[in-house]
Amino acid sequence: MNQHRSPWTRPLAIIGIFFIVLWVLIAIFAPLLAPYDPIAQDFPKFLEPSGDHWMGTDQLGRDEFSRVLYGARISIPLALLLVVLSTLVGATLGAIAGYFGRWADGTVMRFADLVFAFPGIILAMAAAAALGPSLRNAVLALVIVMWPSYARVVRSLILGLRETEFVASSRLLGSSARRTLAVDLRPNAAGQVLVLAALEVGNAVLLLSGLSFLGLGAQPPDPEWGAMVSDGARNFDRWWLGVFPGLAILTVVMAFNFLGDTLRDALDPRTARALRGTP
Amino acid sequence: MTAAAVQPAAPPVVRAEGLRVLLPSRDGRELAAVDGVDLTVQPGEILGIAGESGSGKTMTALALLGLLPHGARTEGSLELDGVDLLRMPIKQLRALRGAEMAMVFQDPMTSLHPMLTVGKQITEHLRFHSGINKRAAMARATELLEQVRIPDPARTIKAYPHQFSGGMRQRVAIAVALACSPRLLIADEPTTALDVTVQAGILRLLDRLRREEGVSIMVITHDLGVLSALADRLVVMYAGRIAETGSTADVLGYPRHPYTRGLLHALPHPELGSAELRPIPGSPPALADRPPGCPFEPRCSESVPSCAQHRPELLPIGGGRAIACPVDPYAGADDVASEVVTS
Amino acid sequence: MSLLELRGVEVVYHRPGRDVRAVAGADLSVERGQIVGLVGESGCGKSTLARAAVGLVPVAAGQVLFDDVPVQPLRRRARDPRERRLQMVFQDPYSSLNPRRRIGDQIADGLKLAAGFRGDPRKKVAELLERVHLPTDAARRFPHEFSGGQRQRIAIARALAADPSLIVADEAISALDASAQASVANLLVSLTRELDMGLLFISHDLAIVRQVADVVAVMYLGKVVETGVTAQVWAEPAHPYTRALIAAVPPPDGSGTLPKDLPGDVPDPAEPPTGCRCHPRCPAAFAPCPVVEPPIVSLGDGRTTACWLHTEPPALVAGSSVDRDGAADNTSEVA
Numbered sequence: 006m007n008q009h010r011s012p013w014t015r016p017l018a019i020i021g022i023f024f025i026v027l028w029v030l031i032a033i034f035a036p037l038l039a040p041y042d043p044i045a046q047d048f049p050k051f052l053e054p055s056g057d058h059w060m061g062t063d064q065l066g067r068d069e070f071s072r073v074l075y076g077a078r079i080s081i082p083l084a085l086l087l088v089v090l091s092t093l094v095g096a097t098l099g100a101i102a103g104y105f106g107r108w109a110d111g112t113v114m115r116f117a118d119l120v121f122a123f124p125g126i127i128l129a130m131a132a133a134a135a136l137g138p139s140l141r142n143a144v145l146a147l148v149i150v151m152w153p154s155y156a157r158v159v160r161s162l163i164l165g166l167r168e169t170e171f172v173a174s175s176r177l178l179g180s181s182a183r184r185t186l187a188v189d190l191r192p193n194a195a196g197q198v199l200v201l202a203a204l205e206v207g208n209a210v211l212l213l214s215g216l217s218f219l220g221l222g223a224q225p226p227d228p229e230w231g232a233m234v235s236d237g238a239r240n241f242d243r244w245w246l247g248v249f250p251g252l253a254i255l256t257v258v259m260a261f262n263f264l265g266d267t268l269r270d271a272l273d274p275r276t277a278r279a280l281r282g283t284p
Numbered sequence: 285m286t287a288a289a290v291q292p293a294a295p296p297v298v299r300a301e302g303l304r305v306l307l308p309s310r311d312g313r314e315l316a317a318v319d320g321v322d323l324t325v326q327p328g329e330i331l332g333i334a335g336e337s338g339s340g341k342t343m344t345a346l347a348l349l350g351l352l353p354h355g356a357r358t359e360g361s362l363e364l365d366g367v368d369l370l371r372m373p374i375k376q377l378r379a380l381r382g383a384e385m386a387m388v389f390q391d392p393m394t395s396l397h398p399m400l401t402v403g404k405q406i407t408e409h410l411r412f413h414s415g416i417n418k419r420a421a422m423a424r425a426t427e428l429l430e431q432v433r434i435p436d437p438a439r440t441i442k443a444y445p446h447q448f449s450g451g452m453r454q455r456v457a458i459a460v461a462l463a464c465s466p467r468l469l470i471a472d473e474p475t476t477a478l479d480v481t482v483q484a485g486i487l488r489l490l491d492r493l494r495r496e497e498g499v500s501i502m503v504i505t506h507d508l509g510v511l512s513a514l515a516d517r518l519v520v521m522y523a524g525r526i527a528e529t530g531s532t533a534d535v536l537g538y539p540r541h542p543y544t545r546g547l548l549h550a551l552p553h554p555e556l557g558s559a560e561l562r563p564i565p566g567s568p569p570a571l572a573d574r575p576p577g578c579p580f581e582p583r584c585s586e587s588v589p590s591c592a593q594h595r596p597e598l599l600p601i602g603g604g605r606a607i608a609c610p611v612d613p614y615a616g617a618d619d620v621a622s623e624v625v626t627s
Numbered sequence: 628m629s630l631l632e633l634r635g636v637e638v639v640y641h642r643p644g645r646d647v648r649a650v651a652g653a654d655l656s657v658e659r660g661q662i663v664g665l666v667g668e669s670g671c672g673k674s675t676l677a678r679a680a681v682g683l684v685p686v687a688a689g690q691v692l693f694d695d696v697p698v699q700p701l702r703r704r705a706r707d708p709r710e711r712r713l714q715m716v717f718q719d720p721y722s723s724l725n726p727r728r729r730i731g732d733q734i735a736d737g738l739k740l741a742a743g744f745r746g747d748p749r750k751k752v753a754e755l756l757e758r759v760h761l762p763t764d765a766a767r768r769f770p771h772e773f774s775g776g777q778r779q780r781i782a783i784a785r786a787l788a789a790d791p792s793l794i795v796a797d798e799a800i801s802a803l804d805a806s807a808q809a810s811v812a813n814l815l816v817s818l819t820r821e822l823d824m825g826l827l828f829i830s831h832d833l834a835i836v837r838q839v840a841d842v843v844a845v846m847y848l849g850k851v852v853e854t855g856v857t858a859q860v861w862a863e864p865a866h867p868y869t870r871a872l873i874a875a876v877p878p879p880d881g882s883g884t885l886p887k888d889l890p891g892d893v894p895d896p897a898e899p900p901t902g903c904r905c906h907p908r909c910p911a912a913f914a915p916c917p918v919v920e921p922p923i924v925s926l927g928d929g930r931t932t933a934c935w936l937h938t939e940p941p942a943l944v945a946g947s948s949v950d951r952d953g954a955a956d957n958t959s960e961v962a
Contacts, residue, residue, distance in 0.1 A: 105703070170723040171733075173683055174782070177715055178789055179740035181705035188736075192727035336804050449892045450669075479668035480833065484875040484888035491885060506805065508879035509834075513886055536881030550809045551879055552838035554861075560816070561809035561838065567774060 012270035021263025024256050032077035039071035044226040054245050061245040063236060065226075072228035073249050079229045080257065083144055084209040090148045091209075092202050095155025096194070100186050102156065103163030114160070117153035125150045126215055133221040140229075143222035147212050151205065158201055162194045196272040204265030207258035214254050230254050295366065297467050297500045298325040298348065302360030305343045305352060307571070314357070315571045317343040319524035321360075322598060325468065330494055330501045332515030332532065334508060334547075338568050340524040341504045345470045348502075349387060350377040365467060383413040386461035390473035392453035396445040402429075402456050403441030406463050413464045428459040431496075432489060451482035455489065462493065469493075472504045487513050508547065512536050517604070520544050523569055523579035526598050530605030540614050541607045542586045578609070586613040628695055629656040630825040631680060631713070631793050635689035638672070638679045647897040649675040651849035651904075652689065654923060654931075657793060657825040662816065664840025664857065665829040666872070670893040671846040673829050674718075677797040680827065681715045682706070693793070711741035714786035718798035720778035724770040730781050731766025737788025755784040759814060776807030783814065793825035794818075801830060812839055833876050837861055842929065845869045848904040849896055851923070855930035865932040867911045903935065915940035 012018060031038060041047070044067060052062040060069035102113035120128065132146030163186075166172060175189050176182075214231025216222035218238075223229030230250040237247020305318035318340040325331045335341040346352050347362055348369060358370045364385060369377065389395040397405055406428060407421035416424075422441070429437035432455040445453055454474060461469055471490065475483035491514060494501055503514055511518055511532060518535040520528045520543065528541035539545045546564035566583040575581060577592040584591065588611055596608040601615075638650040650672040657663045667673045678684045680691055685700035692698070693713050699706075717723040725733055734752045738744035744751065753763040759780040770778055779799060786794055796815060800808040816839055819826040830836050836843055837857055844854040845866065853866040864870040874887040891908040894900055900907050906916035915921075915935050923933045 170717040170719060171725040174715070174717070174723060174785065175725075175736065176701050176706060177681060177683070177711070177713075178737050178785070179706045179708065179711045180736070182703045184705070189725055189728070193725070195727075336806075451892065479831065479893070480886075481668060481871060481875045481889035482892075484877070484886040485890065487877065488885050488888055509877035512879045512881050513877035513884060532883060533881040536879055547805060548879065550805045552834040554837070560813045563806040563809035563813075567776075567804075567806065 012267050015267070017263045018267040021260045021267065024260035025264060028077050028081060028253075028257055028260070031074055032081045035071075035074045035078050039068075039074045041068040041071045043067060043071040043075040043228045051240070051243050060249045061243070063233070063246055064240060064243075067226075067228075069233075069245060069249055072233060073230070073253055075228045076230045076233065076250060076253060077257075079140070079223060079227060080210050080213060080231075080254075083140065083213055084206050087144050087147050087151065087209045087213065088202050088206050090144070091151035091205070092155050092198060094148060095152035096159045096198055098152065099156035099159030100163050100190065100194070103160035104167055104182060104186055104190070110160070113156060117156050120150060120153045125212060129212060129216055130219060130221060133216055138221045138224060140217075140223050140227070143213060143216045146216070146221075147209065150212070151209070154205065155198060155201060158197060159194055162197060163190055166190050166193055200265055200269040200272060203261060203268050207261040207265070210254060210258050210261070294327050296324040297327050297329075297365060298323070298331075298502070299363045299366075300324070300344070300360070301362075303344065303347065303362050304359040305340070305347050306357045306359065307353065308355045309572055313572075316524050316574075317356075317571060318347065319574075321521070321524075321526055323519050323526070323529070325500050325502055327467075327500055328494065328498045329517065330490070330503060330515045332511035332518045333502065333504045333521060334506065334511055334518055335504075335521035336506050336568055338523070338571065339521040341521050342472055344521075345387065345472055345502065345504055348385060348468075348470065349381055350374065379413075382409060382466070383464040384466050385468040385470065386464070386466045387470040387472065388454070388457050388461050388474050390476050392450065392457045393445065395457055396453060396460070398445055401442055401444055405456075406441075406460050409460055409463045424463070425459075428463060429456075431462070431493070432456070432459045433485075434459070449482075450478050451485060454478065454486055458486075458489065458493070462497070462499065465497065466499060468500050468502065470502045470504070473507075474503070474505075475510060476505065476507065483510070490514060508536060508551065520547075523574055525579060525595075526606075526608060527580065528605075528607045528609075529598070530603070534603065534605055538614075540601075540605070540612060541609050542584045542611075542613065543580045545614065546583070586611050629692075630659050630661075630694060631655075631657040631827065632692040632695075633676070633680060633689065634692070636676065636679055636686050636691060637688035638675050638684055639687040640675075642897070645897050648687075648849055648899075649896055650679065651899070653846070653849070653851045655680075655827075655844055655851060655854070657827050659792070659825055660819065660823045661842060662819055662826045662828055662840045664836035664843040665827060665846065666831065666833055666836050666843060667846035668831060668872075668893060670848060670896055672849040672896070673846050674797055676846070677715070677795050677827065677829050681713055681795055682710065683715075705740075708741075708743070711789050712792045713795070714741075714789050714791040714793070715795045715797060716779065716782050716786055716799040718801055720775040720782070720802060721770075723782050724778055726770055729767055729769060730773075734766070734781070734785045734788050737785045741789030751788075755787055758787065758818075759784045760810075774807070775803050776811055779803065779807070779811050780814065783811075783818070787818070791824060793827065795827045795829070797829045798831070799828075800835065801832065808835065815839075833872060845872065848893060848899055850904055850933065851931075852905065852934065853930075853932040855926075855932075856928065859928070859930065865926060865930065865937055866905075866934045867909050867936070868905050871910070903933075911936060915943060918943060 046066045048062045048066045048068060050062060050064055050066045052058050054061040058068050058070060060073060063069055098113045102110040129146045129150045132149055133143050136142035136145060172185060172189055175185050213222055217229045217231030218235045223232045230253050233250035234247050240246050300321055300323045303318055303321040304316055306314040307317050309315045321344060333341045347358060362369050403422065403425050406425040410416060410421045410424055425441060426437045429440055434440050434452060434455050475486050487510065490501060493499060503511060505511060515532045518529060518532045519526055522543050527543045528535055535544060539548055549562045550564055552561060564583055569579060575592065577594055578596050581587045581591040596610050598606050598608040600606045633653055633655040636650055636653045637648060640647045640649055653676055665673050679686050682698045682700050690697055693710060698710060731752050734755055735748040738748045738751055752766050756763050756765055761777060761780055800811050803811060812835060815826060828836065828840055840857050843857045843860050844851050847868050853860065853869045860869060861873060864873060871889040875889060877886040889908055902917040902919050903921050906912040919941060921933045921935045921938060923931050924938045925931050926937060
């Protein structure tokens with residue numbers, strides 16, 4: 006029966022973890038792994054992939070392979086940072102909305118609704134353009150776009166947990182509302198938030214790359230994958246310019262999606278109970 | 285409660301011999317939720333099955349109805365009016381279910397269809413099993429509701445379950461169960477979810493129905509007070525096996541098996557005054573952890589060394605009583621009440 | 628001066644379109660070292676009363692006094708330190724403990740928050756666990772590793788950590804099996820006696836309350852209909868509802884006696900009957916009962932009851948009469 010196996014042993018989980026570990030290691034060790042300087046324009050332009058240049062060279066004579074490797078040092082840490090920031094902002098606002106209700110709830114959720122009204126990338130474009138094109142501003146713009154998802158999830162979790170008896174006990178012992186949120190409610194919400202965050206990392210990578218593709222995120226000469234795909238789109242006949250960074254994005258996003266699904270299965274109380282064994 | 289309603293000489297409505305219900309476990313073993321049960325239910329009799337959670341009492345009832353969980357296997361024999369239910373093809377069993385034997389569950393809110401009117405639930409049932417026309421079915425439904433003492437049956441027929449209180453819903457559930465005049469009514473914790481004054485009404489109803497309709501009833505509950513009021517005979521189950529059986533007056537008045545005595549001692553007694561309640565130490569074994577010998581031995585204050593090795597057989601001791609305890613420490617002893625005061 | 632005193636307490640739930648008086652004026656008191664049992668069936672308001680007594684829900688009228696000081700309903704800020712000595716144990720052992728925190732930490736909460744304990748709580752936590760007969764290594768484990776009865780003990784240990792002078796046990800044993808019920812009930816009783824606490828023991832199980840409580844209060848549809856010393860109330864119930872309640876419990880003695888039932892249903896608390904709330908189902912109802920609500924009267928020896936059988940009903944003038952709230956009622960004709 007499928008229930009017997011830990012979710013972590015399933016093929017998708019293993020693939021996901023493998024790719025995440027691979028890319029994280031690449032991100033860390035890129036300077037050692039890359040054969041050439043990613044921004045050095047030392048080579049002939051538009052070389053096809055070959056023994057010297059495994060992924061060819063781009064329109065300015067830079068080695069694609071090194072650029073793809075270094076790209077991990079931009080996309081992955083920034084995507085993670087983006088998720089961490091949105092989670093913190095979103096979860097905190099969501100918890101306040103859920104626990105205190107009434108005007109706190111109304112205010113927070115109206116702002117969330119405002120954000121939800123726009124397609125993510127459009128809003129991110131507007132924000133990034135307004136702030137000025139740079140990676141830092143892209144991250145800020147995306148935090149604005151991504152925090153409401155967390156707020157909504159956390160709010161509904163807290164609404165449910167607020168009425169439980171262990172919360173009442175805590176209050177009766179003298180816990181303030183703030184302490185109850187931090188000490189009692191947070192561990193119960195953390196699991197679901199973690200799942201959401203893991204699933205959102207993939208989305209974050211896509212949005213960051215998307216903004217960079219549009220010229221609103223990473224600026225030249227940064228070897229960011231989205232920007233590299235943009236170069237590939239402008240030079241369609243040089244297939245290697247777009248395909249390799251595209252594959253990088255693809256594998257990273259899928260890996261985090263698999264991780265998120267696995268986390269959800271692992272933390273879902275029903276599956277977890279089946280694995281632990283209910284009396 | 286009249287013993288005259290029971291017909292002891294007639295062939296039993298239900299007979300179980302060596303009944304075992306085996307469930308697959310996580311690690312591939314088979315665990316016996318019901319582990320060798322012999323029992324009978326006479327026509328017009330109310331048999332009580334007493335036990336705590338995990339004793340296998342509900343599984344026994346589900347075995348009768350063919351409603352065991354997926355993957356369960358049965359051994360032994362289980363007969364309804366002489367016909368073996370365990371080897372019966374499912375189509376035949378379905379025809380019996382509802383018509384010859386019916387069940388009333390603990391929570392009428394989930395056992396009644398929330399989207400059908402009361403009348404519809406009864407008439408659907410009737411027409412499925414007996415094919416009578418709509419008018420006759422409605423007449424019978426009204427008759428049934430009157431029998432279970434629901435006020436204003438004409439209005440009730442058109443109402444939905446959620447519009448009723450718990451006690452009323454349970455009466456409706458009983459009416460549905462009795463629609464096809466079954467031989468056997470199985471009631472699994474029928475009053476556990478009800479207030480005590482409402483419970484009293486349901487108990488009286490079940491007793492009256494048994495006398496008026498001659499239906500046999502199998503009442504399954506952990507509540508010994510309910511069984512004392514209603515059951516003619518009792519079967520006390522523990523860890524899938526029968527510990528003791530006999531007439532209710534005997535088993536509750538003069539319990540012999542250490543488990544039965546422990547159960548009664550754990551209950552509040554007026555005679556105890558302000559003395560402490562006396563729970564049985566420990567707790568029933570989990571399905572996967574049943575000891576090889578007597579399942580009650582780890583908690584038993586009367587056990588001898590052989591109890592842990594040999595599984596006791598259920599042996600008759602005369603007067604319609606049987607116990608599964610070779611030690612039988614209370615043979616010929618006083619009744620519970622005096623035991624409680626003096627010890 | 629009682630440890631806990633409820634005077635004329637009313638609790639109202641606001642539902643769309645109507646207000647429900649779950650508790651419609653209740654008086655109750657608990658002394659130090661005393662166990663007061665509160666019994667009643669569904670809809671009687673006993674759990675609501677319990678919550679009002681500790682401040683989990685606000686009272687719409689009347690007063691709750693703990694050590695002579697009114698109890699504040701819980702708001703955003705932390706509960707008043709004085710009130711932390713008024714604790715509660717809930718019914719459901721599966722939701723009264725935080726599933727994601729170790730039980731040692733949850734018990735330590737009681738020490739730190741309520742008793743103002745500083746320093747390493749581990750030793751004290753171990754003592755508390757011993758007190759409730761749980762192994763001391765339990766502190767490192769999570770609630771799901773324990774049975775229902777054990778969880779209730781943990782909940783009691785947590786309440787004890789606050790050094791309470793009164794514990795409200797709201798159906799604290801109802802969700803447990805018979806053996807666990809007996810042992811947890813024993814624990815509560817012995818703690819009450821040892822620590823000279825007060826215990827308000829709420830239950831629908833009359834047999835246990837009779838065993839455990841010194842004084843019993845019976846509720847019906849939001850009102851307390853009778854109180855008194857337990858043994859006396861059982862021997863000679865003053866209120867017909869109490870009598871019916873006692874007669875409805877089947878004794879587990881094998882005698883085969885069917886319990887007496889009380890026909891009818893508990894009315895909707897949003898629309899209680901006029902006059903005495905029990906009158907539609909009361910076998911002894913007579914003229915004044917549907918018209919005027921009986922006041923609570925003392926029968927001496929700490930006994931009280933609210934029933935026209937025990938107090939002189941007001942003379943009812945033919946053609947009209949006035950019910951308790953001053954509204955005119957033209958249904959009564961008996962003079």
